[in-house]
Amino acid sequence: MKTVFVAIIGLVVAASGAAQTPAGQEIEIIRNGSHSAAQAPAQNFTGAVQVDQVFPAKGRSRVSGGVVTFQPGARSAWHTHPLGQILIVTEGVGRVQAWGGPIQEIRAGDVVRIPPRVKHWHGASPTTAMTHMAIQEALDGDAVDWLEKVSDTQYAGVNQMLNTMPIPPVDLRAVSPALDQYTQSRLLGDLWKRPDLSPRDRSIVTLAALIARDQTVQMDYYLNLALDNGVKPGEISEIIAHLAFYSGWANAVSAVGIAKDVFHKRGIGADQLPPASVELLPLNEAAEKQRATSVEQNFGAVAPGLVQYTTDVLFRDLWLRPGLAPRDRSLVTVSALIASGQVAQVSYHLNRAMDNGLTQREASEVLTHLAFYAGWPNVFSALPVAKEVFEKRAK
Numbered sequence: 001m002k003t004v005f006v007a008i009i010g011l012v013v014a015a016s017g018a019a020q021t022p023a024g025q026e027i028e029i030i031r032n033g034s035h036s037a038a039q040a041p042a043q044n045f046t047g048a049v050q051v052d053q054v055f056p057a058k059g060r061s062r063v064s065g066g067v068v069t070f071q072p073g074a075r076s077a078w079h080t081h082p083l084g085q086i087l088i089v090t091e092g093v094g095r096v097q098a099w100g101g102p103i104q105e106i107r108a109g110d111v112v113r114i115p116p117r118v119k120h121w122h123g124a125s126p127t128t129a130m131t132h133m134a135i136q137e138a139l140d141g142d143a144v145d146w147l148e149k150v151s152d153t154q155y156a157g158v159n160q161m162l163n164t165m166p167i168p169p170v171d172l173r174a175v176s177p178a179l180d181q182y183t184q185s186r187l188l189g190d191l192w193k194r195p196d197l198s199p200r201d202r203s204i205v206t207l208a209a210l211i212a213r214d215q216t217v218q219m220d221y222y223l224n225l226a227l228d229n230g231v232k233p234g235e236i237s238e239i240i241a242h243l244a245f246y247s248g249w250a251n252a253v254s255a256v257g258i259a260k261d262v263f264h265k266r267g268i269g270a271d272q273l274p275p276a277s278v279e280l281l282p283l284n285e286a287a288e289k290q291r292a293t294s295v296e297q298n299f300g301a302v303a304p305g306l307v308q309y310t311t312d313v314l315f316r317d318l319w320l321r322p323g324l325a326p327r328d329r330s331l332v333t334v335s336a337l338i339a340s341g342q343v344a345q346v347s348y349h350l351n352r353a354m355d356n357g358l359t360q361r362e363a364s365e366v367l368t369h370l371a372f373y374a375g376w377p378n379v380f381s382a383l384p385v386a387k388e389v390f391e392k393r394a395k
Contacts, residue, residue, distance in 0.1 A: 030054065037052035044079070045074065046073075046075055046077070046150060047071055047072075047075065047123070048070075048071035049068065049070050049071070052069075053066045062138045062139070062143075063135065064135070064137075065133060065134060065136075067133055068133075069091075069131040070124035070131075072126060072128055073123075073126050074123050075095070075121055075123025075150050076122055076123055077121065077146055077147060077148060078146075078148055078149070078150060079145060079146045080118060080119050080144070080145045080147070081116060081117075081143060081144055082117065082137075082140075082142060082143070082145070083137040083139050084113070084114055084116040084136070084137070085114040085134060085136040086111065086112065086134075087106070087111070087112040087122060087132045087133070088112075088133040089108050089109065089111075090108060090131050090132060091130065092124065092128050092131060093105065093106070093107050093125040094106045094107075094122060094123060094128075094130030095122065095123055095125055096112055096114075096121070097121055097154075098118050099118070099119035100195055101193070101195070102157075102193055106130070106132075112132075123155075126156075148230065153224070153225065154228055166217055166220065166221050169183070187372055191369060191372055194368070196364070196365040197362055197365040197369060198229075199230070200226075200229045201331065201362065201366075202229070203222065203225055203226035203231050204328060205335045205370060205373075206222050206225075206226075206369070206373055207222055207223065207332075208333075208339065209370060209373040210222060211239070211240065211243045211247055211251055211254075211255045211336070212246070212247040212251065212337075212340045213339055213374065214250070216254055216258055219255060219258040220258050223262045224262060224266075227266065232272075233273060234272060234323050235328065237274060238321060238324035238329075239324065239328075239332050241318070242318060242333070243255070245318060246332075246333055246337070247340060274321070274323035278322060278323065279322070280317065280321065281320045281321075281326070283316065283320060288316070291315065292311050292315070295307055325356075327353065330353030330358060331353060331358060331366070333352075334346065334350050334353050334366065335370060337382075338370050338374060338382045339370060340374075341381060343382050346385045347388065347389055350385070350389045351393070354389075363386065364386075367383065367386060
């Protein structure tokens, strides 16, 4: 009997040994207090932020998670995640925003799901701290791509935009309560948040309209907003130079005076601006030959000097400068033409813009945006031309 009992014990021990979890597959418990929070890197965050990397990706797993605490007013920089991210708010009140979308408030108990590659930021509210758990997956070893910081204007949203405008809301209300209401509800509260045109593109369109119409009163504000929306100093420099040809030298020089002060206040120097002489982009020889031949046949006998300058300076030089992408040059040109009522040139340049990558949806939204900055009559004068362009390209 004793022998049988010993045999049974042996079988049980052998069985238990066979059932043991293979090496590397054991359940792991990361004990409370075994990790601690550290100050978040200043290049990726604004304000006081503590990050506690609770669990890093390990082995074949690509998932990592951490607890992030933002003090009032603190936030992340703009960033994306290759496979998305989930935020679980555990304490306080915060904010989250996708690029081009509205700022949304988040509170304890909320779960935020951020899709892959969506540019966004998140952080605390201006008056209350916020803590969230952040969970994300890595792709090829990378879980996040950091971008530019969120400016004070972007963080504050419409209210800050109103407060920093050259004519503050209180003055608007004192003269035209209706204008103040339209500014808050329609211009800044609605138009600038419409999704079919990015904030960056809206800034480019607005600057082009202001320069084309020589409206310098609000130019300081919109130059700063453009920089906050991702328009680079070098691109602003090129926009001004480009519009000297499409809106006149005096308008461009007026814009230079305003931009100079904005650049100085923001510490933007010559090293951030494109030089006068640059290596030009490749020329589409076939398209340029067709354009030049058409212009020569129609106007060569009328103004040969103008025709020559158009070829040599505009289309074989200005349009090939790399400091502003061809799509953006077209966006500037179309916006300036419509804003100044130059409808005759819109058909050619709108087609060129769409050849350069501007979508019909974006072009349509440019018209909507310009109605507020150049007036309904100028835009409605351009609508038949745009309609014809869209219809012909759809065939």
